[in-house]
Each structure stands twice: as C-alpha cells, then as structure tokens.
Amino acid sequence: MRAKEINLDSGKQEIMKNIPGFPVSCHFSRFSSDTYDLIDWHWHVDFQLCLTVQGTVLWSTESCRSTVPEGEAVFINSQRTHRAGAQGEEAAFFCVNFPPDLICPVREGSLYENSVLPVLQSPALNRKVIDRHTVEGKEILALLTEMAGSFEAKEEGYELELMGNVFKIWKRMWALLEEELLCQPQRADIRFQRMLGYLQKHYAAEIGLDDVADQIGLSRSECCRYFKKQSGQTISDYLLRYRIHKSMYLLEETDSTIARVAQSCGFSSQSYYTRRFRELTGMTPKQYRQKENKKRQETKDHECYRISGGK
Numbered sequence: 001m002r003a004k005e006i007n008l009d010s011g012k013q014e015i016m017k018n019i020p021g022f023p024v025s026c027h028f029s030r031f032s033s034d035t036y037d038l039i040d041w042h043w044h045v046d047f048q049l050c051l052t053v054q055g056t057v058l059w060s061t062e063s064c065r066s067t068v069p070e071g072e073a074v075f076i077n078s079q080r081t082h083r084a085g086a087q088g089e090e091a092a093f094f095c096v097n098f099p100p101d102l103i104c105p106v107r108e109g110s111l112y113e114n115s116v117l118p119v120l121q122s123p124a125l126n127r128k129v130i131d132r133h134t135v136e137g138k139e140i141l142a143l144l145t146e147m148a149g150s151f152e153a154k155e156e157g158y159e160l161e162l163m164g165n166v167f168k169i170w171k172r173m174w175a176l177l178e179e180e181l182l183c184q185p186q187r188a189d190i191r192f193q194r195m196l197g198y199l200q201k202h203y204a205a206e207i208g209l210d211d212v213a214d215q216i217g218l219s220r221s222e223c224c225r226y227f228k229k230q231s232g233q234t235i236s237d238y239l240l241r242y243r244i245h246k247s248m249y250l251l252e253e254t255d256s257t258i259a260r261v262a263q264s265c266g267f268s269s270q271s272y273y274t275r276r277f278r279e280l281t282g283m284t285p286k287q288y289r290q291k292e293n294k295k296r297q298e299t300k301d302h303e304c305y306r307i308s309g310g311k
Contacts, residue, residue, distance in 0.1 A: 024162050025097040026151045030054070031086035034295075039084045040245070041196050041231070046097040047119075048076040049130075049169065050084070051144040055091030059084050061126035062192060062230055068093075073130040073144055075173065077119060080126040081193050081230075094148040098166050115170070118181050128176060136172040143169050191216040192230045195223075199235070203243055204266045209235070243267065244280050251289040252296075258285050 025046070031037050050057070051073040059066045059074050061082045068074050076082050078100055084093075100120060104112040119125060130137050143165045150158045198215045199207065212235060213223035227235050247265040250256055256264070262273035262285075277285050 022159055023099055023102045024159070024166060026147070026162065027095050028053070028092060028148075029084075029095060030090075030092040031057075032090045037086055038245075040242070041081055041083045043079055043081045043193060044097065045078055046099050047078055049096045049140075049144060050074050050076070051094045051096075051141065051148060053092050053094055053148065055089075056087040057084055057091050057093050058087045059127060060232065064126065065232065066127060066129050068129055071141065072132070073141055075128040075130060077122070077125050077127065079120075081196065082127065094144065094151070096144065096147060096162075096166070102163075102166065103170055115174070119177065122181050125177065125181060128173075130176065134176065136175045140169050140172050140176075143172075191226070195227060195235075199239055200242060203239060203246060204264060206266070207239065239266075240276060241280065244277055247273070247277070247285065248288065251285055252292045261285065 029039065050059075050068070052068045052070050054070055056067050056069045057074075059068060059076075059082060061076070061080055066074060067087055100116050101107075104116050106112060130140050132138050132141065147162055147165050150161045194215050195212060198212060202211075209220050209223065212227075213220050216223065216226070218226060224235060227233075227238070231238060233241075243265045247261050247267075250261045250264060254261075258274070259270040262270045265273070267273035267276075274284055277283075277288070281288060283291070
C-alpha cells in the first residue's frame with residue numbers, strides 16, 4: 001500500500017494549504033495505482049466535508065469505519081483522528097476544509113454556543129455520512145457538487161460562492177446531527193493521537209511495546225487492545241506499513257542504497273525489509289524504484305513532447 005504524503009506538524013496535525021487570506025481550503029484526492037491508495041491517520045482543527053466523485057471511499061475514525069460511495073459525502077469533526085482509502089482499485093473525492101471560526105468568529109454568545117460549540121464538544125460526533133435519504137442530505141450533496149464545479153472552473157468570484165455554500169451547508173447540518181449531539185460517551189481520541197504521534201516520530205528507531213503503553217498510561221495488553229479497537233489493526237501492523245510507506249518516498253526521491261533505506265526506516269536488516277516490502281507491494285524495493293523511475297522518465301518525456309508541439 002502506498003500512502004499520500006501529507007504535511008503534518010510534530011503532533012500529526014495536518015497543516016492546511018489555504019489560499020492566503022481565504023479561510024476555505026479545497027482540493028481533489030484520487031486513489032489509483034498511479035497515485036496512492038491511502039491517506040493515513042492524521043487530524044486537523046478544521047471541519048472537513050468530503051464528496052466522493054468516483055468509486056467508493058472507506059473512511060476510518062475512532063473505532064468506526066464508513067464506506068462512502070460516489071455521490072455521497074462524509075463530515076469529519078474538528079480534531080478527530082481519521083484516515084481514508086479506496087474501497088476497490090480506484091476512487092476520488094472532493095474535499096472542503098474550513099475552520100470553526102468561519103461559522104462564528106466570536107467564541108461567545110448564543111450563535112457560537114448553539115451552532116458551533118455543541119459540535120466541537122461532542123465526543124460521539126467523529127464523523128457523519130451524508131446520503132440522499134433525507135431532504136437536508138440531498139441539499140448538502142447538491143451544494144458540495146456545486147462547490148466542486150466552482151473550484152475546478154475558478155471563474156471570477158468563485159471564492160465568494162465557496163464561502164456562501166459553506167454557510168448554507170452548515171445550516172442544513174443541524175437536522176442531521178441531532179442524534180450524535182445527544183450522545184456523550186467517553187472520548188478517547190486524544191490518547192489515540194498521542195500513540196500515533198509517538199509511533200510516527202520514532203518509526204526509524206527500535207520501538208518497544210512498553211514505550212508505546214507509557215504514552216497513554218495503559219498496561220501492555222490494554223494498550224494493544226485499545227489500539228486495535230481504534231484503528232482496526234495491531235500496533236506492529238500499523239508500524240510496518242508506516243515504515244514501508246516512508247521507505248517508498250526514499251526509494252523514489254533519493255539515491256540511497258536499499259540497505260540504507262531499510263536502516264533509515266527502522267528495519268533490522270535489508271533482507272527482512274525486502275521480504276516485508278514484497279509481501280505488501282508484490283515487488284522488491286529495487287523493482288519498485290525501477291518502476292517509479294521509469295514512470296517519472298515517461299512523464300518527463302511526455303512533457304517535453306507536449307512543450308515542443310509534438311515535434
């Protein structure tokens with residue numbers, strides 16, 4: 001599996017690429033054999049709305065997974081750890097991020113307390129799938145589709161249209177959120193963020209289970225059960241995949257030897273690294289590097305051909 005490289009700070013919070021002076025961030029993400037098949041665990045302060053425009057996207061949040069087919073969307077709450085991947089060979093989604101302060105810049109008064117704070121403070125509301133089974137859901141999906149078209153066309157004044165639709169969407173979200181806002185189970189997402197942060201910071205070193213358990217104050221066995229419940233995979237499986245993903249970047253972007261790449265990504269030996277890499281990708285690290293170099297050269301040749309007018 002190949003993960004999309006996203007810009008994270010030391011706490012694994014995603015650093016958004018907003019247009020300067022414009023609070024709404026939009027982008028398209030596409031899962032395929034030519035790009036990536038996973039956006040790994042991360043979080044951000046912004047609210048997030050993602051409309052599936054091709055295939056089916058599998059979204060994972062705290063101890064919960066949701067499949068979102070083409071034409072439907074998902075809302076990700078602020079500061080909730082999540083990841084996304086394709087359910088099948090290819091999928092794509094249009095993503096809208098906006099800060100809670102956009103809805104109400106002043107963090108006091110009835111507007112903030114009634115329309116923003118309940119969402120931020122709800123431990124149950126990690127994500128909400130938006131489908132066509134309700135009037136509000138249909139309207140939100142139509143507005144997101146409109147935003148995707150405006151963002152792609154980028155005609156004069158499209159920024160105002162994007163912002164206007166964010167407010168229209170937020171108004172319609174309330175009818176969909178009532179059940180989640182009434183539920184108040186104990187929230188454990190911060191502990192999961194702490195575990196992910198530790199694993200991702202120290203992946204290049206030898207990591208013991210005691211080290212991970214100490215980050216959240218649990219026993220070794222409870223730590224393992226907790227991580228499996230939140231992520232759907234064991235700590236060792238997650239760490240292996242994360243190390244493999246990091247090694248792919250080094251194979252693509254550097255001339256480091258295979259042995260050096262293995263060492264830099266926390267593998268005890270080149271032979272073990274090669275074996276696990278082949279198990280996950282179907283090829284050796286050397287074959288993967290050759291494939292990516294060939295793909296890059298073909299892209300470069302195509303660009304040169306296009307610029308020269310096909311001569």
